[in-house]
Amino acid sequence: MANYLFMATIPSIGKLISSSRRTEDIWAGSMLVSYLIKSALKEIKDKYNTKLELIFPSKIESIDSDFADISNKILLILNDRNQDDVKNLAEHIKKTVAEHMKKITDFALSECKISDTEYKELACYQIENTIELFWAATEISDEYKKSRQELEDYIGYLKDSHLRKDRMYQGYVLINSDLEIQKESFDEFQKKDNYESYCRGAYTCTICGDNTIIGATKEEYKGNVLWNKMWESNKFKRGERLCGFCMVKRFLSNYLNKQPFPSTSEIASTYFKKQLIEKQDILKKLFDIFKRVIKTLPEGNPVSALRDDLSKITNHEIKSFLKLDGEWFMVDTWKNSNNYANYGISNEMASSITNELEKIYREHKLFPSEMYAILKLDGDNMGAKISELNKEGHKKLSSLQMAFTQKVKEIIKVHYGEPVYIGGDDILGLFPVEGVIECAKKIRDTIPEKMKEIRDLLPKGKIYDFTLTGSLLIVHHLLPLRFVLDELYELEKEAKNVNSKDSLGIKLIKHSMSSEKIILKWNKIDMFKKTMEIPKSFIYQLSNISHILQNENFRIREAIIRGLLKGKIEKAQIDNLVDILLKIDEDLVLSKICSFLRLTHTIYRKVP
Ligand SMILES: [Zn+2]
Numbered sequence: 337m338a339n340y341l342f343m344a345t346i347p348s349i350g351k352l353i354s355s356s357r358r359t360e361d362i363w364a365g366s367m368l369v370s371y372l373i374k375s376a377l378k379e380i381k382d383k384y385n386t387k388l389e390l391i392f393p394s395k396i397e398s399i400d401s402d403f404a405d406i407s408n409k410i411l412l413i414l415n416d417r418n419q420d421d422v423k424n425l426a427e428h429i430k431k432t433v434a435e436h437m438k439k440i441t442d443f444a445l446s447e448c449k450i451s452d453t454e455y456k457e458l459a460c461y462q463i464e465n466t467i468e469l470f471w472a473a474t475e476i477s478d479e480y481k482k483s484r485q486e487l488e489d490y491i492g493y494l495k496d497s498h499l500r501k502d503r504m505y506q507g508y509v510l511i512n513s514d515l516e517i518q519k520e521s522f523d524e525f526q527k528k529d530n531y532e533s534y535c536r537g538a539y540t541c542t543i544c545g546d547n548t549i550i551g552a553t554k555e556e557y558k559g560n561v562l563w564n565k566m567w568e569s570n571k572f573k574r575g576e577r578l579c580g581f582c583m584v585k586r587f588l589s590n591y592l593n594k595q596p597f598p599s600t601s602e603i604a605s606t607y608f609k610k611q612l613i614e615k616q617d618i619l620k621k622l623f624d625i626f627k628r629v630i631k632t633l634p635e636g637n638p639v640s641a642l643r644d645d646l647s648k649i650t651n652h653e654i655k656s657f658l659k660l661d662g663e664w665f666m667v668d669t670w671k672n673s674n675n676y677a678n679y680g681i682s683n684e685m686a687s688s689i690t691n692e693l694e695k696i697y698r699e700h701k702l703f704p705s706e707m708y709a710i711l712k713l714d715g716d717n718m719g720a721k722i723s724e725l726n727k728e729g730h731k732k733l734s735s736l737q738m739a740f741t742q743k744v745k746e747i748i749k750v751h752y753g754e755p756v757y758i759g760g761d762d763i764l765g766l767f768p769v770e771g772v773i774e775c776a777k778k779i780r781d782t783i784p785e786k787m788k789e790i791r792d793l794l795p796k797g798k799i800y801d802f803t804l805t806g807s808l809l810i811v812h813h814l815l816p817l818r819f820v821l822d823e824l825y826e827l828e829k830e831a832k833n834v835n836s837k838d839s840l841g842i843k844l845i846k847h848s849m850s851s852e853k854i855i856l857k858w859n860k861i862d863m864f865k866k867t868m869e870i871p872k873s874f875i876y877q878l879s880n881i882s883h884i885l886q887n888e889n890f891r892i893r894e895a896i897i898r899g900l901l902k903g904k905i906e907k908a909q910i911d912n913l914v915d916i917l918l919k920i921d922e923d924l925v926l927s928k929i930c931s932f933l934r935l936t937h938t939i940y941r942k943v944p
Contacts, residue, residue: 338418339413339414340475341413341475341487342422344469345409345495346467346470349365352369353366354825355818357817362597363597363756366403367403367588367592370405370407370408371399371404372433374396374399376432379429389414391734392412393407394735395738402594402755403754403755403757403758406759406760407762408759411487426471439591441460441580441584447571447587450550454509455551455580457510458506458509458548458580459581459583462579462580463584467581472490472491474487480727481724539557539558541577541578542578543576543578543582544579550580558577559577563576597766599661599662599663601708603639603708604666604708605665607768607769609658609662609665613646619658621696623657626664628685629685629689630660633661634661635659636659636661638658639754639768663813666704667694670693705769706814707812708813709808710809711763711767712806712807712828713779713806714761714763714832715760715783715803715804716801716802724793724800725794732793733787736787736790737761740760740783740787743782744758744782751767751771751775754766769810769941773864773939776806780858784803786802803858805837805840806828807824807825807840807841808840808842809824810843810935810938810939812845823845827843828841831855834855840861844938852931852935854928863916864935867916870901871905873904874900875937878930879926879930881896882930885926886926890923890924901913
């Protein structure tokens with residue numbers, strides 16, 4: 337009998353998330369893994385009880401959550417057991433994960449009314465191939481730190497060197513090469529006559545691009561019969577053809593009985609809706625415009641804070657009006673018949689709505705934002721911190737991380753955001769642009785406070801301070817999500833390269849794809865608010881001359897800035913503002929200053 341340290345993980349979360357066309361796909365990718373890990377933990381916790389000591393996560397309270405609230409890893413100790421017990425534990429976890437996946441798959445396929453066993457086999461294979469569990473265990477030596485590091489390295493090796501050993505190929509059905517090819521190589525198989533009949537051109541999934549689609553047949557490799565039917569449901573957009581795994585993700589919110597994740601347009605217009613609740617006169621006018629079409633348009637999924645606000649409204653008609661997806665409040669939506677024709681709305685009606693909306697928005701200087709924000713934050717140097725901790729220290733860290741997760745959840749809700757995942761120090765969420773800067777700063781300021789107890793256990797040195805680095809994109813709601821996520825990851829990498837990290841990359845990408853980017857240390861983030869008063873005309877003038885002026889010496893550049901501010905800003909304010917611009921960039925690089933101020937204007941937008 338011995339004590340074993342045991343680690344299990346379902347990797348490739350990044351891939352699961354970046355394979356997304358809708359916000360719901362992002363949410364479902366991480367939610368699925370979190371749900372499977374929690375279900376497995378709960379199962380083994382009940383079974384092994386006192387012999388099992390959880391380290392990461394520190395405990396498992398409830399499986400139910402609206403977002404992924406634990407990471408994709410389990411670390412625990414199995415006390416006083418032998419090697420067979422460890423293997424049984426691993427098998428038990430694998431079995432639990434597989435059983436839950438099967439239930440979710442059955443649910444999704446039955447929702448799609450797919451009973452064809454051939455598709456089912458293909459779908460299950462694609463799912464198994466994506467959700468793979470890796471595990472390893474080691475007898476604990478005297479030193480916990482050493483055993484933990486060994487295990488971490490070994491799991492890394494397993495993931496990197498993993499190759500599927502089966503001989504299955506995806507065509508319009510699953511091909512078992514052992515049966516079909518009879519020991520030939522796939523290359524030889526391809527030359528055979530019957531190859532075509534198995535593999536001919538089945539389309540690949542429009543989301544992940546890795547798997548073939550469900551629904552293709554020998555005669556009809558686009559799967560039109562199935563997909564034409566599916567496009568009638570609001571789960572799929574016309575043109576989408578998905579593989580088994582991406583299809584299952586679309587039904588996860590139904591399976592778990594959760595409200596689907598808000599769309600990008602809904603998130604963008606959240607603050608506008610919030611303002612409408614407070615401005616009854618405008619709300620009434622808009623309601624009158626929409627009265628004709630409310631019943632025909634689909635309801636959206638408001639963020640949870642707005643849902644709370646809406647639940648207080650007693651007038652049911654107004655309530656369902658405010659539940660319409662944010663896109664319907666945007667004037668541009670009514671200018672493209674692809675958006676409304678499906679709902680039986682005529683061009684005349686749409687153009688009359690366009691005119692009336694524009695009039696009211698202009699009159700009241702209030703209109704919905706077409707931009708939303710996506711924020712990703714990650715703890716700095718977490719590996720270095722964990723490698724300094726003994727078992728008790730690591731357990732303490734895990735329990736503080738769980739408390740931090742709850743705190744971050746509250747902060748996000750207060751700012752009308754919606755979390756995708758909060759796994760300790762790893763955070764992803766979507767937000768209305770209004771308030772996202774304050775929210776990000778608040779989260780950054782909370783981490784040292786929440787981790788103080790563990791910081792006291794760690795050596796001196798900045799690397800052991802609890803800080804966050806990440807990226808914030810402010811983007812047009814119609815930009816493809818996949819592109820947005822790639823940009824988000826890219827910007828995070830840049831921010832992580834900043835000396836001693838602790839920074840936030842901020843990028844604005846407009847519908848026209850023009851962009852502004854800046855990477856700042858957190859102590860400079862509140863400069864956005866402080867530069868709100870600088871008018872757009874200043875930015876315009878400065879950017880027009882910036883390329884000529886950039887080679888002039890510092891004093892001349894400063895004098896020009898002062899000159900341009902004169903007449904636009906109160907005299908007493910100018911010194912203060914120049915100081916702030918110097919804090920943003922001490923060398924007064926004009927292009928950088930212009931980028932910063934353009935970002936300010938988007939974040940604290942004013943009616944033009
Ligand atoms: Zn797919």
